[in-house]
Amino acid sequence: MGRLQALGEIGALAGGGVCRLALSEEDKAGRDLVVSWMRELGLDIRIDKIGNIFATRPGTFDGPAVMTGSHIDSVKTGGVYDGALGVLAGLEVVETLNEQGIQTHHPLTVAAFTNEEGARFAPDMMGSLVFVGGMSVEEAYEVVGIDNKSVRECIESIGYDGKQECGQTAVKAFVEIHVEQGPVLEAQGITIGAVEQVQGISWQEFTVTGVSNHAGTTPTNLRQDAGYAACQVACKARQIAEQYGGYQVATVGVMNFEPNLVNVIPNKVSFTVDLRNTDEQVLQEAEQELADFIEMVSRQQRVDVKSRRLARFEPVNFSQKVVAKVKQAAQELNLSVKRMPSGAGHDAQMLARICPTGMIFVPSAGGISHNINEHTDSKDIEAGANVLLGVLLDLLDTK
Ligand code: GLV
Ligand code: MN
Ligand code: MN
Secondary structure, three states: OHHHHHHHOOOEOOOOOEOOOOOOHHHHHHHHHHHHHHHHOOOEEEEEOOOOEEEEEOOOOOOOEEEEEEEOOOOOOEOOOOOHHHHHHHHHHHHHHHHHOOOOOOOEEEEEEOOOOOOOOOOOOHHHHHHOOOOOHHHHHHOEOOOOOEHHHHHHHHOOOOOEOOOOOOEEEEEEEEEOOOOHHHHHOOOEEEEEEEOEEEEEEEEEEOOOOEOOOOOHHHOOOHHHHHHHHHHHHHHHHHHHOOOOEEEOOOEEEEOOOOOEOOOEEEEEEEEEEOOHHHHHHHHHHHHHHHHHHHHHHOOEEEEEEEEEEOOEEOOHHHHHHHHHHHHHOOOOEEEEEEOOOOHHHHHOOOOOEEEEEEOOHHHOOOOOOOOOOHHHHHHHHHHHHHHHHHHHOOO
16 A cells, blocks of 8 residues: 555646656656565566566576566556556565565566556557567557657657567466456445456547638538537447447547637547447447448538547457456455456456456446546455465465
8 A cells, every 4th residue: 555655646646646648757757666666575677678567576487477467657637546556466465475485386477567558659558469469569669649759759768668579478377456447346345356358449539621611601501510520420429339238338538629719610620439348249330330420420511531540459358267266366365256347458458368367356436447536445455465465376386
């Protein structure tokens, strides 16, 4: 809890929460602090070319490590637990093993992955995606963020462009603890989520181009109003979510108007659409329905619409063996536990491509996250960290 609080002071926002956008000066300060703790714990620290930090406690045999971890970057209005919990609970496990003098067969690696949020540079989960070979470092370096700076420029400027080639480390299994970021555990009075699945994510950016004209003199039927067209699409995204129901969600989180003046019809609007579903087929249908609607709006409003893919990840199922271990570790501690899907994206969904993977959720007060008021009770954090310890001890093999 002390480390969570100390890390939460870096990039702290008035009223609570943090702004530690990936590869920013605040991210660098957070990384430096986390690395100093890793050193104090006697861990062997490696940094790869995309800036992922790996801190390893050796085992009695020099084989693949069991890995845990998450991210310490945040959205602009982030809470102090999102990501940080997964990295710092990993360090807490290491500290416990050190204090108890426990030798493990497999090495244990605590990872802090670069740019999980994707709020500054798309796609999200960039560091773990590159680590598992889903994107090349060169391609990631070329990504330009919301402030028109590239990943290459920013990673070099904070000095976290490490030497290690990405993906060199073999991984026996991966377990990530994270706050739920949703309302389910709290509403049902359950302490631990054994996460079975992460829903698919589709991020697109659309740029609508119309014609600026006088707001007072231009008759409605003669307008080529980029703002109106963009808003029609935003409303359609919401309608799709409502009609499909179930796990389908849709969010328009960015919308920029040009010239953004009270008496000028907008000539250019760029906006993003985030669509998610646990079912790949349904997610594809939602994407298609939105695309068809955009084509119709483009024709009717006589505006041009260009689209750019920011991220696209299919739903991921975790290893039933690891999910069962999470459930068992919780039950051994007499904690209530339920199997559940994750609505948010996580580094674990990338690691699932290369090794047996699972996740542990702890409740989020009021289901609030990506908000400075994000909160998780310290007793739930302690419970979750103890579940993590149990699962890791099992995977690390202490015999
Ligand atoms: C990451 O936090 C995401 O799910 O957007
Ligand atoms: Mn997160
Ligand atoms: Mn997040």
